[in-house]
Amino acid sequence: MAGDVENEDRTEEPTQRKLDEAVEKGDVARSQEIGTFFVLCGFTLALLVAAGSSARDATLSLRSFLMNAHQVSDDAGALFHVTSKGVMTGFAIMALPLGFILIAAFVGALIQHKPLWTTEPMMPKFDRISPMAGAKRIFGKEAWVNFAKGLAKILVVGVGVWIVLWGERDRLQGFAQMDVHALLPAVLVLTIKLMAGVLAIFAVIAIGDFGYQRFTWYQRQRMTKQELKDEYKNTEGNPEVKAKLRQLRAQRARSRMMAQVPKATVIITNPTHYAIALQYENGQGAPLCLAKGVDAIALKIREVAGEHRIPIVENPPLARALYATVDVDDEIPVEHYQAVAEVIGYVLRLKRRRA
Known part of the structure; x- marks a missing residue:
């Protein structure tokens, strides 16, 4: 109730100084859906660019291992060597796809706000351990809004995936009789088509969520009348003091x-x-x-x-x-x-x- 009353008292538009202070503290409008969208873009790009080569490299490595498995000694040193080689091969195969995804995630964060370094989020705060504040975060208005957004996102994406797969139902039935060498390219084509549909849906979701996050962030920065007066005093000076200074300057000017x-x-x-x-x-x-x-x-x-x-x-x-x-x-x-x-x-x- 106290939080609601406080929000009702915040009737004044935030000043530029208030907005700048929020950014300096790390409080910026940030949408998780924007990051998810760019990660999906990076994953799709990795499928287009590196899926074929990664699959070939993985196939060759696995074939080589299986063909020479009988030559591997059962002592600890040999097993460690084989395991290390397998892990390094896996990293080499996944390096390019993971690179695309990491770069896409960085771009998704950068496009929302410029890089910012602040220690404010790491400072200890009482409301983080307060049971009342925790309950408010779990059962508050923002939590219910996020819950509703999550359900709506699952529903919309699920419908989109179903539409894409329903259009490919004849091809899906043929996958069971398809040769292995032809199956992988067919699955890749279907996966890319599916990702294209998901990306189209997530683009709309991300734009809408970013607008909502921007709106709620701006509303969160609204000020009370007292905060506005205090900021004016801190930035422009106390009006009574300023009037007194003007009077003194005028007196000195008249004396001169x-x-x-x-x-x-x-x-x-x-x-x-x-x-x-x-x-x-x-x-x-x-x-x-x-x-x-x-x-x-x-x-x-x-x-x-x-x-x-x-x-x-x-x-x-x-x-x-x-x-x-x-x-x-x-x-x-x-x-x-x-x-x-x-x-x-x-x-x-x-x-x-x-x-």
Whole structure:
């Protein structure tokens, strides 16, 4: 019941980080039917390529042994030699077919997922020895689904084999009167035809099972709302902390900006809502924006300017335009050169008169 409640709480789609962590732990979507299908493909390919040569080699070896069996001594050394030779001959005959099957099994595993090395599945876990967890694995929903899939697979494959053999019933009746040399090729042809039918059925089963395994794996990775919040905090940081950091960065930026106001040549205002501090010296390419702000920041800029006797010029259109188009520590845009030049010219003339 606890597991069902937990699954019901997992209502959120898994994040990419959650999926990646599952793969790193070795939890991937894997279908046994895909592996079975490729093993059957390897077996069928071995029949097509190596069945004839393997049968001939086995026949020659067995004939040679039977013809010379009377020459084998009954002492332990001779028996060991004969046994070892027989085992090595058997391995040599079966090497090529087994090679096809092993390669096919490797391809079946590789096609489902790239090679992965992890020690997570080998780590001791309590649920592996827990009686409740064991009972759940045996009598749970997944166990019943696997049981139903197994029955359906046996039924479908059995029907397919019966259809193939029923179509060959006349040939099967003739096998009893067939010569041994002709019997083996006939059996091989029938076996390959039978494997072709089985492979066609298993191809459909494997594709359907892989889709089902992929779906159940994705559902297993779903997250609760709390897990989603915790992951967001771990990856993106606590929202409250981030807001505090943004506030501190903004305060430091304002402090650095206010420290530059005393260097300004003129302050252009709205007069109450906007304030832009500009600096211009002889030989400078274009006026530079040292500070800008609205409302409270604009008021602070004007206070600092008043303390350092920096001229303040009211020009609402120019103040709004500069605030919208220029950033702090950047030169003003070309389209404002003339208007700003008139203001700075006025300020410089005013300074000369005071001097």
